[in-house]
Amino acid sequence: MNSNRSHSINILETPFSTVTSGGHWFHATRETVEEFVPGLLKKYSFEDLIVKAVTWIDSADSISMLLFFVLAFTTNAWIAAVAAFVFHYWWYHNKSAFVNTVFTSVISLINKDFVQLLIAAVALSFMGINGMYLAVTFGIIYFFLFKIGLLRRFWDKLDSAKSTEKLPLNDRVLKMILVRYSLYENMPPVEVEKLDQHVQQAVSDFNAKKKKKKK
DSSP states (O other): OEEEEETTEEEEEOSSOEEETTOOEESOOHHHHHHHSTTHHHHSOHHHHHHHHHHHHHHHHHHHHHHHHHHHHHSOHHHHHHHHHHHHHHHHHHGGGGOOHHHHHHHHHHHSHHHHHHHHHHHHHHHHHTTOHHHHHHHHHHHHHHHTTHHHHHHHHHHHTSOOOSOOHHHHHHHHHHHHHHHHTTOOOGGGHHHHHHHHHHHHHHHHHHHHHHO
16 A cells, blocks of 8 residues: 655555545556556656546536636626536536646646635625625635535535446546547557456445445
């Protein structure tokens, strides 16, 4: 069991999974990446790849918050609140399709606490000055919901209760990170396809162990 630190994110590695200090769980491990994407870890450390994956996972919170503030100033508070909620659900479940090397650094900037605090402080101040009290209320609620990742955890809880046939969302994002950066480094990602089977087997084994413990 190894513990590594990168970009203020603690990463705990076990023989079967990888967990971050933010509660992001991956069934893939360093050995998985080395086996299915040979040579990629010579270009990027395992910690960096996990951090990039976490960046896109957390993007659901930061982008949804930005969307709310933009819509709150251009429409009305109720439309902004509903749109931000629906977008969060959609983006969180489909973000892996949008993963790319170009925007990873942009998303990482938007995810930073200082940037989010600055945007929220400025937006809420203007709302208060202009008497947009309902928007201020929604803004404060959403800010805290998104900052602590409560909605993300809620979606994860719902997904965990469903069938485990599909690749878990976090592993799906990591898979796309491996694919995108393999292509960027001109390294054919053919072996990445085997990652699906590996992770799905790991998920099945994990669920089987949980059932045995319950008995």
